[in-house]
Amino acid sequence: MDIEQLTQKILDGDRRALARAITLVESGREDHRAKAGELLSELAKHKRQSLRIGLSGTPGVGKSTFIESFGMQLTGLGLRVAVLAVDPSSARSGGSILGDKTRMERLSRERNAFIRPSPSQSHLGGVARRSREAVALCEAAGFDVVLIETVGVGQSETVVAEMSDLFLLLLAPAGGDELQGVKRGIMEMADLILVNKADGPLKPVATRTCADYAGALRLLRKRPQDPEGFPKALMVSAVEEHGLEQAWEEMQTLTAWRRENGHWDRRRADQSCYWFDQEVRQALLARLHTASAQAAMADLSGQVAGGALTPAAAAQQMLQDHLKG
Numbered sequence: 476m477d478i479e480q481l482t483q484k485i486l487d488g489d490r491r492a493l494a495r496a497i498t499l500v501e502s503g504r505e506d507h508r509a510k511a512g513e514l515l516s517e518l519a520k521h522k523r524q525s526l527r528i529g530l531s532g533t534p535g536v537g538k539s540t541f542i543e544s545f546g547m548q549l550t551g552l553g554l555r556v557a558v559l560a561v562d563p564s565s566a567r568s569g570g571s572i573l574g575d576k577t578r579m580e581r582l583s584r585e586r587n588a589f590i591r592p593s594p595s596q597s598h599l600g601g602v603a604r605r606s607r608e609a610v611a612l613c614e615a616a617g618f619d620v621v622l623i624e625t626v627g628v629g630q631s632e633t634v635v636a637e638m639s640d641l642f643l644l645l646l647a648p649a650g651g652d653e654l655q656g657v658k659r660g661i662m663e664m665a666d667l668i669l670v671n672k673a674d675g676p677l678k679p680v681a682t683r684t685c686a687d688y689a690g691a692l693r694l695l696r697k698r699p700q701d702p703e704g705f706p707k708a709l710m711v712s713a714v715e716e717h718g719l720e721q722a723w724e725e726m727q728t729l730t731a732w733r734r735e736n737g738h739w740d741r742r743r744a745d746q747s748c749y750w751f752d753q754e755v756r757q758a759l760l761a762r763l764h765t766a767s768a769q770a771a772m773a774d775l776s777g778q779v780a781g782g783a784l785t786p787a788a789a790a791q792q793m794l795q796d797h798l799k800g
Contacts, residue, residue: 500608518615525614529639541713543579557613648680673710700738
């Protein structure tokens with residue numbers, strides 16, 4: 476299938492074509508990267524946009540269960556939902572080892588839902604390097620909402636925030652200790668904090684946790700991209716499907732306000748510049764992984780170890796010889 480045919484099938488919402496295109500953009504082969512660039516450029520001309528929602532949380536907080544329940548609610552409203560679930564990678568094969576799709580059985584059977592697990596491949600923040608391009612493909616395919624699930628919580632989750640319109644942080648009741656050391660950074664990025672598992676005997680604990688985080692959010696400096704009252708903390712139960720409707724209403728309220736006040740377009744523009752910078756950096760690093768560059772690195776490392784060159788002088792020589800042209 477040529478790029479023109481693949482482009483049209485994606486625009487028509489063909490799920491097989493979408494899956495094939497995501498495989499293409501995830502490939503590291505040079506010829507595949509060229510085709511992926513051509514495909515993305517063609518699709519970008521149509522300027523389709525989805526609501527991109529990034530979701531993070533500590534392992535065991537119930538991200539997959541939440542996504543399935545939330546996704547079912549959205550499809551029930553007639554919306555088309557794509558889920559890009561970034562799994563930890565096998566150190567041996569590089570493949571995905573958790574298999575989120577198998578844990579979202581109901582959602583995977585929905586004709587208005589598309590689930591794509593992707594291996595993190597050890598990239599920063601558990602976000603596959605080409606997840607941003609996969610998001611663009613889902614937008615072009617006409618999905619109304621794209622959910623991007625990441626592995627774990629840490630300072631590096633800024634990566635998923637840079638490809639999302641809204642960033643959700645999922646917490647378990649009494650889960651505050653899990654965020655010590657990164658709490659402020661994560662909270663400053665989050666648009667909504669959702670305390671999950673607010674059901675049964677955990678509900679009173681979830682109520683206290685939600686109140687604690689609501690109070691902490693009030694102490695943070697108000698962000699220019701937020702209306703009064705945001706960011707906020709809410710309680711949800713993915714198992715009992717309580718609080719999901721309110722969470723969706725809050726997301727819509729925040730999105731509408733940002734659109735009306737110009738923050739939506741400004742953020743999208745800033746994100747494009749961020750990813751341009753990242754692409755340049757990745758391309759430069761790729762040049763250092765060629766066989767000739769690695770041989771030169773080994774030679775210069777030997778001269779640095781022997782005292783013939785200072786680290787700074789060796790680095791300058793490396794840059795001059797291998798990062799030009």
